[in-house]
Amino acid sequence: MTPEEFRRFGHQLVDWVAAYREGIRELPVMSRVAPGDVRGRFPVAPPQDGGHFPEALEAFQNDLLPGITHWNHPGFFAYFPSNTDLASVLGDLLASGLGVQGMSWQTSPAATEVEEGVMEWLRGMLGLSAAWTGVIHDTASTATLCALLCARERSSGLAQSRGGLQSGDPALVVYASDQAHSSIPKAALLAGFGRDHLRLIGTDADHALRLDLLEAALAEDLAAGRRPCALVAAVGTTATTALDPLAGMAELASRHGLWLHVDAAMAGSAMILPECRWMWAGVEAADSVVLNPHKWLGVGFDFSAYFLRDPQHLIRVMGTNPSYLHTAQDGQVNNLRDWGIPLGRRFRALKLWFLLIEQGVAGLQARLRRDLAHAQWLRERIAAQPLWELLAPVPLQTLCVRHVPVALAGNEPALAAHNLALADRINRDGRFYLTPSVLKGRQMIRVSIGAAATERSDVEALWDELQRHAEA
Amino acid sequence: MTPEEFRRFGHQLVDWVAAYREGIRELPVMSRVAPGDVRGRFPVAPPQDGGHFPEALEAFQNDLLPGITHWNHPGFFAYFPSNTDLASVLGDLLASGLGVQGMSWQTSPAATEVEEGVMEWLRGMLGLSAAWTGVIHDTASTATLCALLCARERSSGLAQSRGGLQSGDPALVVYASDQAHSSIPKAALLAGFGRDHLRLIGTDADHALRLDLLEAALAEDLAAGRRPCALVAAVGTTATTALDPLAGMAELASRHGLWLHVDAAMAGSAMILPECRWMWAGVEAADSVVLNPHKWLGVGFDFSAYFLRDPQHLIRVMGTNPSYLHTAQDGQVNNLRDWGIPLGRRFRALKLWFLLIEQGVAGLQARLRRDLAHAQWLRERIAAQPLWELLAPVPLQTLCVRHVPVALAGNEPALAAHNLALADRINRDGRFYLTPSVLKGRQMIRVSIGAAATERSDVEALWDELQRHAEA
Numbered sequence: 001m002t003p004e005e006f007r008r009f010g011h012q013l014v015d016w017v018a019a020y021r022e023g024i025r026e027l028p029v030m031s032r033v034a035p036g037d038v039r040g041r042f043p044v045a046p047p048q049d050g051g052h053f054p055e056a057l058e059a060f061q062n063d064l065l066p067g068i069t070h071w072n073h074p075g076f077f078a079y080f081p082s083n084t085d086l087a088s089v090l091g092d093l094l095a096s097g098l099g100v101q102g103m104s105w106q107t108s109p110a111a112t113e114v115e116e117g118v119m120e121w122l123r124g125m126l127g128l129s130a131a132w133t134g135v136i137h138d139t140a141s142t143a144t145l146c147a148l149l150c151a152r153e154r155s156s157g158l159a160q161s162r163g164g165l166q167s168g169d170p171a172l173v174v175y176a177s178d179q180a181h182s183s184i185p186k187a188a189l190l191a192g193f194g195r196d197h198l199r200l201i202g203t204d205a206d207h208a209l210r211l212d213l214l215e216a217a218l219a220e221d222l223a224a225g226r227r228p229c230a231l232v233a234a235v236g237t238t239a240t241t242a243l244d245p246l247a248g249m250a251e252l253a254s255r256h257g258l259w260l261h262v263d264a265a266m267a268g269s270a271m272i273l274p275e276c277r278w279m280w281a282g283v284e285a286a287d288s289v290v291l292n293p294h295k296w297l298g299v300g301f302d303f304s305a306y307f308l309r310d311p312q313h314l315i316r317v318m319g320t321n322p323s324y325l326h327t328a329q330d331g332q333v334n335n336l337r338d339w340g341i342p343l344g345r346r347f348r349a350l351k352l353w354f355l356l357i358e359q360g361v362a363g364l365q366a367r368l369r370r371d372l373a374h375a376q377w378l379r380e381r382i383a384a385q386p387l388w389e390l391l392a393p394v395p396l397q398t399l400c401v402r403h404v405p406v407a408l409a410g411n412e413p414a415l416a417a418h419n420l421a422l423a424d425r426i427n428r429d430g431r432f433y434l435t436p437s438v439l440k441g442r443q444m445i446r447v448s449i450g451a452a453a454t455e456r457s458d459v460e461a462l463w464d465e466l467q468r469h470a471e472a
Numbered sequence: 473m474t475p476e477e478f479r480r481f482g483h484q485l486v487d488w489v490a491a492y493r494e495g496i497r498e499l500p501v502m503s504r505v506a507p508g509d510v511r512g513r514f515p516v517a518p519p520q521d522g523g524h525f526p527e528a529l530e531a532f533q534n535d536l537l538p539g540i541t542h543w544n545h546p547g548f549f550a551y552f553p554s555n556t557d558l559a560s561v562l563g564d565l566l567a568s569g570l571g572v573q574g575m576s577w578q579t580s581p582a583a584t585e586v587e588e589g590v591m592e593w594l595r596g597m598l599g600l601s602a603a604w605t606g607v608i609h610d611t612a613s614t615a616t617l618c619a620l621l622c623a624r625e626r627s628s629g630l631a632q633s634r635g636g637l638q639s640g641d642p643a644l645v646v647y648a649s650d651q652a653h654s655s656i657p658k659a660a661l662l663a664g665f666g667r668d669h670l671r672l673i674g675t676d677a678d679h680a681l682r683l684d685l686l687e688a689a690l691a692e693d694l695a696a697g698r699r700p701c702a703l704v705a706a707v708g709t710t711a712t713t714a715l716d717p718l719a720g721m722a723e724l725a726s727r728h729g730l731w732l733h734v735d736a737a738m739a740g741s742a743m744i745l746p747e748c749r750w751m752w753a754g755v756e757a758a759d760s761v762v763l764n765p766h767k768w769l770g771v772g773f774d775f776s777a778y779f780l781r782d783p784q785h786l787i788r789v790m791g792t793n794p795s796y797l798h799t800a801q802d803g804q805v806n807n808l809r810d811w812g813i814p815l816g817r818r819f820r821a822l823k824l825w826f827l828l829i830e831q832g833v834a835g836l837q838a839r840l841r842r843d844l845a846h847a848q849w850l851r852e853r854i855a856a857q858p859l860w861e862l863l864a865p866v867p868l869q870t871l872c873v874r875h876v877p878v879a880l881a882g883n884e885p886a887l888a889a890h891n892l893a894l895a896d897r898i899n900r901d902g903r904f905y906l907t908p909s910v911l912k913g914r915q916m917i918r919v920s921i922g923a924a925a926t927e928r929s930d931v932e933a934l935w936d937e938l939q940r941h942a943e944a
Contacts, residue, residue: 001558001830003490010486013562017569018475018482031581035805038585046593050832053559056825060566067582071572079579079796082816084571086473087525090485094532096564096772097489099556100543107551109503110539113510121518138610139814149662164666165637172638182792183815190621190789190813192664194636239796294816300568301816317662320654324551324711324909324918328896333507341662341813342611343655344554344766344773353528358473360522424800437796446796 001053009053016057021072021086024453028430029073031066038067074453075432077462080238080266081371081397081450084300091354092300095347102345104325105333112336115349122293122305122352125361126271129284132307135339136348140265141183143290143306144232146314146340148174148191150288151230151259153317160317165192172229173197173221177209177244179237181263188230197226206393207242207439209233209249218256230259235280236267239439239446240392240400247282254285262289267396268305269296270372273365279395296371296397296450297364299351306340314339371397371450374459378447381463387470391444399447400439403470416443425469432462473525481525488529493544493558496925500902501545503538510539546925547904549934552710552738553843553869553922556772563826564772567819574817576797577805584808587821594765594777594824597833598743601756604779607811608820612737613655615762615778616704618786618812620646620663622760623702623731625789632789637664644701645669645693649681649716651709653735669698678865679714679911681705681721690728702731707752708739711911711918712864712872719754726757734761739868740777741768742844745837751867768843768869768922769836771823778812786811843869843922846931850919853935859942863916871919872911875942888915897941904934 001009041063071082102111119134137143153160155172165172174188178200188198199217201209218228231253233244246262253260262283268291270276283289288308293299308314311334319338327335337343356364375397382388382401391400403422408414416438423436423445435446445466449459473481513535543554574583591606609615625632627644637644646660650672660670671689673681690700703725705716718734725732734755740763742748755761760780765771780786783806791810799807809815828836847869854860854873863872875894880886888910895908895917907918917938921931 001562003494003558006493006558006561007487007490009562010490010558010565011483013565013569014479014482014486017566018479020569021478022475030578033581035577035581035801036585038582039589042586042589046590046597046828047832048834050830050835052829052832053562053826056829064582064586067580067585068570068572069578069580071579072570079573082571082573084568086475086478086482086569089478089565089568089571090473090481090525092568093482093485093561093565094489096556096561097485097492097558098540098544099554099561099772100540101551101554101773105507106502106541107543108539108541109505109507110510110536113508113539114514114536117511117514118518125518139816141814141816145813152664159666160661160664161667163643163668164661165664166643166666166669168640171635182794182797186790186792186813189632189636191662192624192632192637194631194638195633196635197638238794300571301573301818302814318658320658322654322710323911324907325654326909329507341617341658342613342774344611344613346773354525356518357524357528358522360519360524362520363522435796437798439795 013057017089024070024073027070027073029070029075029433030427030430031069033067038064069433072451072453074451074455074458075462076451077447077449078433078435080448081296082294082301083296083298083452085298085355085359085452087358088298088300088351088355091350095350098347100347102347103337103343104327104335105329106327108347111345111347111349112334114353115336116334118349118352119305121356123307126268127274127277128307131309133311134305134307135336137304137306137340138302139304140263140290140292141186142341143304144183144261144263145187145190146306146318147259147261147288147290148187148230150314150317151261152191154259154313155227155229158316170225170227171197173199173226174230175199175201175214175217175228176232177201177203177234179203179207179239179242180232180234181238181265184232184263203242207237207240209244211245211248211252214249214252218252228256228258230261232261232263235262235264236396238266239437241267241396241398242392243279243395246280250282250285260286262286264289264291266292266295269293270368270396272361273368293352296368298355298359298452303348303351311339367452374449374454374456375399377456378449378459378463391439391442397449400444401447402442402444412442419443419445422469426465432465484529489561496542496545499542499545501542501547501905502899502902503541505539510536541905544923544925546923546927546930547934548923549919549921550905550907552920553768554766554773555768555770555924557770557827557831557924559830560770560772560823560827563822567822570819572819574819575809575815576799576807577801578799580819583817583819583821584806586825587808588806590821590824591777593828595779598740599746599749600779603781605783606777606779607808609776609778609812610774611776612735612762612764613658614813615776616655616733616735617659617662618778618790619731619733619760619762620659620702622786622789623733624663626731626785627699627701630788642697642699643669645671645698646702647671647673647686647689647700648704649673649675649706651675651679651711651714652704652706653710653737656704656735675714679709679712681716683717683720683724686721686724690724700728700730702733704733704735707734707736708868710738711909713739713868713870714864715751715867718752722754722757732758734758736761736763738764738767741765742840742868744833745840765824768840770831770924771827775820775823783811839924846921846926846928847871849928850921850931850935863911863914869921872916873919874914874916884914891915891917894941898937904937
């Protein structure tokens with residue numbers, strides 16, 4: 001495509017995106033297509049000849065848009081907020097337009113140095129001390145895998161340079177709570193620890209890890225000759241935003257030489273609010289922290305912030321140094337290819353930079369405080385209604401609720417069917433999108449507040465809708 | 473940012489990108505900044521208040537652009553082509569503007585089904601049989617890690633569900649050539665095999681893996697009670713685009729139950745040309761293949777195409793199934809979160825779709841044929857000059873050359889210094905960017921042809937420049 005065509009079609013597409021966001025409220029949040037519908041409308045073969053760009057946008061609008069579930073819709077209360085502020089869209093457009101590779105410093109020095117700059121900004125915004133260094137990864141899943149690989153290699157004295165996990169050394173063990181995000185067991189299995197060496201520790205009534213059970217598990221593994229290696233703490237679990245006792249976990253980690261990784265994927269964004277930082281008291285004693293500015297904060301996916309205390313260890317684990325990647329500046333600069341799994345790297349720092357330039361720290365703080373207030377408003381309403389139950393505390397913006405009609409009280413299977421059907425009716429209705437989920441055997445409905453477009457009136461309307469459908 | 477502001481700034485940014493591409497020839501290819509220059513101009517603290525967007529573009533232009541190395545420049549002959557066609561930039565803009573998550577089918581059915589559609593297109597374009605299924609990953613590094621994890625779990629009978637690599641079973645061994653890309657040893661180490669269980673097999677005069685040495689290594693490991701697990705074949709090594717003997721490797725893989733992974737990261741794009749497919753004869757017997765349309769083909773980074781024969785095995789290795797991710801369509805659809813490491817997924821399929829709509833298969837084929845012809849033109853010129861040496865065959869678009877002045881012939885240290893200085897002078901000059909590299913102890917200059925903007929006149933000018941500087 002020539003620059004001249006890009007001007008023409010680019011303006012058209014910018015206008016399309018603007019109109020899409022303006023009219024998003026009129027669209028059903030959750031796509032209503034059936035499996036295969038979109039594929040059935042998509043051409044079976046690629047075009048042999050080019051020049052069909054004008055038709056692509058039309059085909060997108062007619063054939064594909066019905067297959068979109070709208071994450072930036074004001075009625076999006078599902079999963080987690082995945083805000084993509086339009087300023088960050090422009091940062092991404094600039095990154096795409098430049099099309100540079102930030103794998104080594106020399107391959108675009110600005111890509112490395114702006115990343116270092118914005119991660120340093122973010123560190124300060126979160127109230128983390130200067131002992132931390134940040135780097136951008138795609139997702140928390142990947143960052144957590146890196147953390148467990150670093151843990152594995154620290155505990156084993158860099159066994160990857162010898163026999164790896166096949167050395168016949170005492171087995172290394174990973175610990176997290178039974179509420180840990182699925183990415184944590186996944187990372188432990190991918191890193192080769194094996195399910196037999198993964199301990200999912202029981203949680204208390206608030207769904208936070210129980211230190212007494214952790215201590216017992218550590219003692220049992222030590223007695224059996226296994227070597228405790230890594231401990232993952234959740235600051236805000238995915239299911240309920242439960243807060244693991246980070247300070248107590250840090251003490252145990254320190255006593256046993258465990259790598260302490262903090263999974264604050266969703267909740268970490270709230271740490272830009274000083275009044276929320278009690279939630280991760282003890283974080284300074286951790287080895288690594290991950291949070292996803294691409295969730296609540298507004299940076300478009302993908303932008304996961306991985307902070308660590310010892311980047312040199314990460315580089316020892318991840319680094320490669322083939323001849324064709326040697327540059328004159330090696331030793332003076334950071335080559336960020338050695339800070340994660342992929343070699344190639346997008347210029348993702350522009351997304352956070354543009355977001356901050358546009359909103360300012362104060363603007364982001366105000367929006368997060370708004371969402372926290374929405375959650376408390378809804379929590380109070382639910383707590384005041386005897387037929388509704390909250391299954392977990394609400395420290396942040398996620399509410400775990402269920403409707404308990406008098407006739408069904410105590411009948412768990414009937415309650416499950418009732419609440420699942422309730423969520424399903426609302427999701428199909430199109431105004432709101434919620435996530436049904438099971439918490440320790442009890443069917444609940446997760447209400448995750450935090451889409452940037454969601455105002456108080458939307459939360460009020462959702463509460464009306466929940467009650468109306470529940471009583472129908 | 474409001475949609476109205478997005479319209480205004482978006483148009484401005486589209487115009488900026490168009491003008492950048494129009495004027496790119498006037499910029500020095502390789503950035504001339506010194507370490508710290510960009511960081512020194514970047515604000516130390518983030519803005520407290522928002523509304524500064526108009527200043528951001530100006531700051532970018534003045535302070536950051538000098539820190540960019542221009543990968544879409546016609547004089548870019550370094551590393552590998554990393555083309556970002558402007559049509560794919562628009563696909564990415566649409567993906568960002570929608571801001572949807574393709575982690576599950578339900579979270580945006582179009583994201584999953586269009587990905588399935590374009591990967592099926594690409595499969596056909598590459599001449600792969602219908603036995604292959606494709607999925608988009610970020611990079612070949614990640615896809616190769618997935619391949620080795622799948623290999624590990626197939627050889628061990630899904631040991632991750634038990635003791636992992638810590639089961640005390642016979643050690644699993646990975647094989648590749650001594651010319652394998654750095655991502656392959658890296659993936660083997662991250663997957664826990666350990667360097668002691670990684671065999672980098674010697675190569676022949678054309679830098680392709682030697683089957684006799686592979687066979688000997690297999691025999692030695694088997695005799696020692698180790699279990700051969702995975703074999704990685706390069707279709708186009710990074711250093712020289714050497715072609716490993718895939719058919720012979722496939723036979724050995726089949727005989728020993730090895731997982732055969734084909735790394736065609738750069739060269740794979742050439743398989744859209746039927747006349748190039750002899751280069752990967754035998755590919756149908758492999759278990760997985762990775763190629764990067766974000767290199768030569770023109771899809772903006774990141775877009776790595778991972779093809780595999782048994783997606784169910786990948787899902788067994790990568791899959792998680794937490795309650796909050798259950799949807800009504802599970803079992804009927806593919807939830808692509810289970811096809812790789814990250815949970816979250818961008819709508820990357822749009823980039824390839826828009827590129828194909830704009831260029832057509834024929835357009836892409838014509839451009840690749842042009843680049844192959846450029847490489848042969850330059851190869852002939854170099855071969856005709858007695859003072860220049862080609863260190864490897866030129867099946868594709870990469871030339872490995874060195875200048876051998878009569879006075880330095882046979883003096884390897886002096887030749888190394890001479891050629892390193894030559895590349896350095898040209899890179900600093902600003903018109904061209906080349907990659908100095910060492911091949912089996914000999915300093916060479918890699919000339920990688922394939923930037924979309926590069927025309928014959930640019931290759932001619934480069935050849936003049938090489939000769940002029942060499943003789944200076």
